[in-house]
Amino acid sequence: MVNQIETAARTPVRRRGFRKYRRFGGSVFSVLTTLFLLVLLTFVIGRLMPVDPVIAVVGPDADRATYLKVKQELGLDLPIFQQFWIFFKNLLHGDFGSTLLTGRPVMEDIVRVLPATIELATVTIILGAGIGIPLGVYAAVNRGRFADHAVRLIALLGHSTPIFWIGMVGLMLFYAKLGWVGGSGRIDLFYEDIVPNVTGFLLIDSLLAWDMDVFWSAVSHIILPASVLAYASIAYISRITRSFMLEQLSQEYVTTARAKGVPRNGVIWRHAFKNIRVQLVTVVALSYGGMLEGAVLIETVFGWPGFGQYLTNALVIGDMNVVVACTLIIGCVFIALNVISDLLYRFFDPRIQ
Amino acid sequence: MSHVRTLLAGTVALASVLTVNMAAAKTPQDQLVIGMNMVNLTSLDPHNVNSYESYHVIANLYDTLVRNDPNLPGKVLPLLAKSWTVQPDGTIEFDLDEEATFQTGRKITAADVAYSFQRAVKLGLLGKTYFSNWGYTPENVDQKFRAKDDATFIMEVATPVAPSLKLGALTRAYGAVVDKEVIAEHEKDGDMGRGWLASNAAGSGAFTLNRWNPNDIVVLNRYDDYWGGEPKMKRVLVRHLPESQTERLQLEKGDLDVGFQLVSADIDGLAKNPDIVIDRLVGSGFYYLIMSTKDPEFAKPEVRKALRYCINYKDINDVVMKNYGKSATTFVPADIPGYLPDIGNVYDPAKCKLDLAAAGYGDGFSKQLLSLNSTPYADLATAIQQNLAVAGVKVDIQTGNGDQTYGPMRDRKFQLGVGRTASSAQTDADGWVRTHAYNPDNKDDANLANLQAWRASFELPEVNKLIDEAAAITDNEEKRVELYKQALKLFEESGPPVIPISQRVDPYAKSARLKNYVGDIGWMTRWDQVEKQD
Numbered sequence: 001m002v003n004q005i006e007t008a009a010r011t012p013v014r015r016r017g018f019r020k021y022r023r024f025g026g027s028v029f030s031v032l033t034t035l036f037l038l039v040l041l042t043f044v045i046g047r048l049m050p051v052d053p054v055i056a057v058v059g060p061d062a063d064r065a066t067y068l069k070v071k072q073e074l075g076l077d078l079p080i081f082q083q084f085w086i087f088f089k090n091l092l093h094g095d096f097g098s099t100l101l102t103g104r105p106v107m108e109d110i111v112r113v114l115p116a117t118i119e120l121a122t123v124t125i126i127l128g129a130g131i132g133i134p135l136g137v138y139a140a141v142n143r144g145r146f147a148d149h150a151v152r153l154i155a156l157l158g159h160s161t162p163i164f165w166i167g168m169v170g171l172m173l174f175y176a177k178l179g180w181v182g183g184s185g186r187i188d189l190f191y192e193d194i195v196p197n198v199t200g201f202l203l204i205d206s207l208l209a210w211d212m213d214v215f216w217s218a219v220s221h222i223i224l225p226a227s228v229l230a231y232a233s234i235a236y237i238s239r240i241t242r243s244f245m246l247e248q249l250s251q252e253y254v255t256t257a258r259a260k261g262v263p264r265n266g267v268i269w270r271h272a273f274k275n276i277r278v279q280l281v282t283v284v285a286l287s288y289g290g291m292l293e294g295a296v297l298i299e300t301v302f303g304w305p306g307f308g309q310y311l312t313n314a315l316v317i318g319d320m321n322v323v324v325a326c327t328l329i330i331g332c333v334f335i336a337l338n339v340i341s342d343l344l345y346r347f348f349d350p351r352i353q
Numbered sequence: 354m355s356h357v358r359t360l361l362a363g364t365v366a367l368a369s370v371l372t373v374n375m376a377a378a379k380t381p382q383d384q385l386v387i388g389m390n391m392v393n394l395t396s397l398d399p400h401n402v403n404s405y406e407s408y409h410v411i412a413n414l415y416d417t418l419v420r421n422d423p424n425l426p427g428k429v430l431p432l433l434a435k436s437w438t439v440q441p442d443g444t445i446e447f448d449l450d451e452e453a454t455f456q457t458g459r460k461i462t463a464a465d466v467a468y469s470f471q472r473a474v475k476l477g478l479l480g481k482t483y484f485s486n487w488g489y490t491p492e493n494v495d496q497k498f499r500a501k502d503d504a505t506f507i508m509e510v511a512t513p514v515a516p517s518l519k520l521g522a523l524t525r526a527y528g529a530v531v532d533k534e535v536i537a538e539h540e541k542d543g544d545m546g547r548g549w550l551a552s553n554a555a556g557s558g559a560f561t562l563n564r565w566n567p568n569d570i571v572v573l574n575r576y577d578d579y580w581g582g583e584p585k586m587k588r589v590l591v592r593h594l595p596e597s598q599t600e601r602l603q604l605e606k607g608d609l610d611v612g613f614q615l616v617s618a619d620i621d622g623l624a625k626n627p628d629i630v631i632d633r634l635v636g637s638g639f640y641y642l643i644m645s646t647k648d649p650e651f652a653k654p655e656v657r658k659a660l661r662y663c664i665n666y667k668d669i670n671d672v673v674m675k676n677y678g679k680s681a682t683t684f685v686p687a688d689i690p691g692y693l694p695d696i697g698n699v700y701d702p703a704k705c706k707l708d709l710a711a712a713g714y715g716d717g718f719s720k721q722l723l724s725l726n727s728t729p730y731a732d733l734a735t736a737i738q739q740n741l742a743v744a745g746v747k748v749d750i751q752t753g754n755g756d757q758t759y760g761p762m763r764d765r766k767f768q769l770g771v772g773r774t775a776s777s778a779q780t781d782a783d784g785w786v787r788t789h790a791y792n793p794d795n796k797d798d799a800n801l802a803n804l805q806a807w808r809a810s811f812e813l814p815e816v817n818k819l820i821d822e823a824a825a826i827t828d829n830e831e832k833r834v835e836l837y838k839q840a841l842k843l844f845e846e847s848g849p850p851v852i853p854i855s856q857r858v859d860p861y862a863k864s865a866r867l868k869n870y871v872g873d874i875g876w877m878t879r880w881d882q883v884e885k886q887d
Contacts, residue, residue: 055755057395058403058479064763064800069477101395102567103551112566168598176602183608184599189386189590192572193563303594305569313392313568316754 035331042327043087046320047080053100056317074100087321097321099314106325109310114329115200116186117299117306121291123203123226128233129284135234136241140249141268151238158235167228167301174224182220184303191217225302229295233287240283241276248272277348285337292333379607380864382885383587388600389613391568391593398550399529400473400480405859406613408526408876410571410591415529415556416581418447418466418506419520420879423871426688427781429520433461433530433557434506437520443510443827445519451504453580455532455557463500463507468533470498470508472545480527482803486787487519488512513825515833518781525875531555559584559881568593573880584881585869604629604862610885611870612862616728617676623862630863634872635686638774638857639789640678640729642737644850647810648768650718654848659708661852662701664740670855673736677729678855683841684789686856690830691782691837696845698852706744717745722769723761726752733854734771763802765810773857774805782837783824789851790844791820809850816840816847 054071071077075086090097096106139151174181182188186202195202195209203222206215248254249272257267296308307326314322380386393404399411419437422428434447453461471494473480488511489497497509508519522528535555536546546555554562559581560573571591575584594600594612601619603609605626615623623629642664644651651657670680682697709717724734731752738748748769752758761767774788790813792806801807823836863870869882 051754052760055759064802066478066481067802099567103396103548104567109567112569171599171602176606179606183603183606184594184596185592188608189570189592190381190384190588192570192590300595301599303592303596303599305566305593309568309595 031335035328038327038331039088039091039324040084042324043084043320044080046315046318046323047083049318051316051318053318053320056319057101087324091324096325099322100319101317106321109322110307110325110329111200113305113307113310116304117292117295117308119186119201119203120222120226120229120295120298120304120306121288123222124229124233124291125284125288127226127230128237128287129280131230132234132237133241133280136238137245137268137273139238140242140245143246143249148242151242155235155239158231159239162297163228163232164297164301166231167225167298170224170228171301181224182217184221184301186218186221186304187214188217188221221302225298225304229291229298233291236287237280237283241280244276244279245272248275278345281341281344281348285341289330289334289337292330380610380885382887383585385586385589385611385867385880385883385885386609387589387591387611387613388594388603388609389591390595391571391591392595394567394571396551397554397562397565398547399526399531399556400469400476401478401547401551402526403479405876409613409878410565410573411526411529412558412873412877413560413573413589413880414554414558414562415526415531416453416558417525417528417530417877418523419528420877421521421524421873421875423873426874427521427690429524433466439516439827441828443513443516445508445516446501447506447508449504449506450580453557454578455535455555456561456576457532457535458578459532459534460503461530461557462503463505464503465533466506466530467498467500469530470528471495472531472536473527476545476547478547483522483525483527487514510827513827515781515783515824515826515830517830518783518824521781522784524877526877529556532557559879560589563588579881581881585884586880589880601862604864607864610864610867613859615860615862620676620860620862628865630865630867632861632863632872634859634861634874634876635679635856639681639684639853640674640733640771640773640855640857641789641805642852642854643762643770643772643805643809645765645767645769645809646850647765648720650714650720651768651850653712655708655712656714657848657850659705659712660741660744660746661848662699662705662708663744663746664698664737664852664854665700665702666698666854667700669733669736673729673732674855676858676860678858681853681856683845684851684853685782685785685837685841689782689785690834691786691841693838693841693845696842698854702740702743709744709746715745717747719747719749720768722748722750722771723758723767724750724752724771725755725758730758730771730773737771762808765797765808771854782834783820786820786837786840786844787824789853790816790840790849793817793821805851811850813843813847816843819843 054067054074054076057074058066058070075083078086087097098105099109135151139148142148171183175183191214195206195211195214198205198208202218203215206212206218254267254272257271262271292307295304295306296312298304299306299309311323311326314326389406391406394406394410395404396402396407397410397414399415402408402411416433418432418434419429420432422430431450433449433453435450437445437447439445447466449461449463449466451460455461470484474484474489474494475491477491490511493511497511499507499509501507531550532555536550539546539549539553541548552565557580559576559579561576563572563574565571570593573589573591575587577583594603597614597616597619600609600612600615601623604612604623605628607628620631624631644657644660646652666680666682670678683693685691685693709715722734722738724730731750734750734752738750741748758770759772762770762772787804789805792801792804792812794801795807795810795812799807806812819836819840823833823840826833826836861872866885868884868886870880872878
């Protein structure tokens with residue numbers, strides 16, 4: 001009898017645990033299926049594109065024998081599904097293959113280019129969210145007044161002006177004319193190889209080595225591209241923040257708080273803003289993810305040796321090993337960002353368990 | 354409001370700190386900083402490259418037996434070989450400089466030279482082209498390239514080829530001598546170090562390879578014990594700058610010493626700057642218009658001849674090709690023996706129209722023209738479209754990337770195209786005439802896509818014969834040159850399906866501070882003697 005009672009009491013717990021695992025297994029399965037389909041689609045589309053990677057490798061003047069030899073060596077003479085199968089098998093072993101163009105391992109290249117982009121994106125998002133959110137709140141609070149119009153105009157300009165153009169004008173003004181910031185690249189060239197590469201993030205590596213010349217050179221180089229990118233993201237974040245805030249400010253609890261005599265700043269930041277934090281986290285996380293792949297134009301204008309440029313060059317010549325690896329990484333980054341925002345939801349919103 | 358004020362104050366403070374710390378930088382006195390678009394820098398293996406960008410880097414990591422005289426195209430100077438003699442049968446015997454050492458400190462021997470050339474042929478990649486044109490095959494190279502003793506390298510004849518032609522070609526990247534002992538250490542499955550050498554170096558050049566990150570940066574360090582004397586620059590940094598405008602700003606600010614691949618507008622802008630000098634390297638290929646003789650209209654010589662009068666060469670070269678090319682009328686450049694001054698392009702639209710009418714095309718016809726979608730190709734295509742419209746020939750321009758444009762030409766499935774022969778830079782008429790007029794086998798499956806006449810499905814046995822005869826002359830330079838002239842003349846008279854528009858010019862900008870920076874016609878520009886003035 002005692003045993004029966006014990007069993008009855010334990011079963012739901014076990015079942016609950018099992019359900020939890022099943023749910024977890026289900027999520028993992030759906031993530032893996034998504035990634036597999038992503039790889040398959042990217043690979044097939046890439047191979048069907050009318051670009052010939054062999055020409056990119058040998059140049060237009062190579063003779064036929066060289067062309068065919070290289071094509072064979074790259075495995076491009078095999079049927080497409082066989083190519084995919086080989087690629088996929090290697091992928092399961094953690095081998096992303098080599099770039100067609102230089103023959104170097106794709107992973108090695110990605111480890112090199114990704115920190116440059118993450119560094120740029122991080123500084124950008126700090127600027128973008130740090131300025132965009134207060135601006136959006138400020139505009140919402142001053143709705144219909146001059147400040148609101150000014151913020152909206154800035155946002156509209158930031159959203160509609162081509163980013164490479166702002167980049168170019170920024171370079172001409174702040175680099176060429178005024179000499180306030182560094183030119184293209186992550187650092188003044190003659191500072192290359194001065195500090196040891198520990199994290200791949202120059203700002204951190206130079207501080208670790210305590211070489212302030214290199215640090216300031218890196219700051220002077222990142223500040224302009226990050227500001228230009230941040231402008232676009234300020235435009236986006238401030239607009240969204242404004243509309244979230246407007247919605248909250250029209251709620252009854254805000255009126256109640258005001259009626260209770262809560263100070264103005266308290267109403268705005270402690271009551272209304274607190275309630276939009278969860279939504280803002282998603283917006284900021286998505287902007288951040290978008291910057292990892294979407295900063296191509298800025299990377300080109302500023303000669304920034306980053307991920308976007310690397311992926312674009314590969315796309316242009318049809319280097320599918322690189323394209324698929326990069327797509328997978330972007331996919332993983334978005335999944336990771338989703339997980340992180342989920343965690344932050346829990347932190348910001350006590351109702352979510 | 355206080356938040357906003359704090360933010361503003363913070364921004365101003367940060368900006369002032371940055372401004373103080375970021376005074377405009379000039380490149381240091383002992384470092385050479387170069388900007389270029391590195392998309393075509395795909396390998397550092399001297400036996401597997403053919404781009405302008407890779408040649409520049411390789412010229413400083415490796416030495417060749419002989420080098421171009423930068424001031425006198427067509428003349429070769431000693432480098433690893435201090436002298437050479439040509440035997441009556443065309444065999445060349447090179448005496449190596451005893452001082453010459455690899456960067457490991459080991460003396461360069463004739464066995465290293467033999468290994469290097471054998472490697473170029475046996476790998477069967479881009480470096481083999483000229484060697485195979487001269488009859489060298491993976492089977493015969495062990496015999497034909499050999500060391501007589503440590504200091505004497507022998508290059509035997511496979512098929513008769515003028516020695517001067519070989520010497521001129523050996524100045525290029527595939528003539529680089531690699532350290533066979535270092536390569537042996539990195540060989541995998543008998544690949545002759547192919548995998549390793551693609552991103553490493555094993556040479557005797559003035560600089561060592563510190564780092565190459567594709568599409569990012571190349572860092573070369575001075576090799577202090579360089580056998581040719583210590584290089585002046587401590588480091589050379591080559592940076593990937595895909596955007597011409599950014600490159601121009603960097604040059605103007607003094608952050609770059611040399612800039613390659615600038616677009617025409619930026620070249621013009623920089624030319625006005627007293628701190629910048631624009632140099633123009635002439636001679637690495639031709640911009641051309643090609644007609645496929647598989648097309649029923651272009652199969653007729655009278656149509657091809659007539660159309661040639663329609664093209665306004667002067668305006669095209671003065672406007673569209675400014676900074677990209679200089680006017681060319683035949684396929685041998687003016688400063689190379691074999692040049693024909695009195696034949697070639699004439700602009701006469703009235704005659705073009707009349708001749709076309711006489712050929713039965715008074716109302717013209719419509720054709721498709723393939724062109725790359727980049728400058729200056731697309732502009733050149735548009736100019737030709739306008740020129741041909743005068744005679745009623747309607748041209749539909751199809752622009753695309755390299756594959757979409759050159760692909761159909763390689764497959765001989767096109768009507769009209771504009772293009773550029775890219776890697777035939779050399780100081781001998783042979784390469785020029787051969788690339789454009791030679792076609793020994795006009796069948797589709799012959800796959801001679803590196804020959805323009807084959808792409809145009811155009812074969813003139815007399816021209817082939819003359820070129821073959823000329824290349825085989827080993828003892829009479831004058832006669833050899835004369836034969837190329839005859840071949841060129843015959844080609845011109847036949848109503849050639851490949852019409853030269855401009856000879857390629859590669860302009861680059863360099864700081865006026867630089868001394869001894871002399872661009873090499875074969876792209877093998879050496880940086881060891883470059884200095885900077887204060």
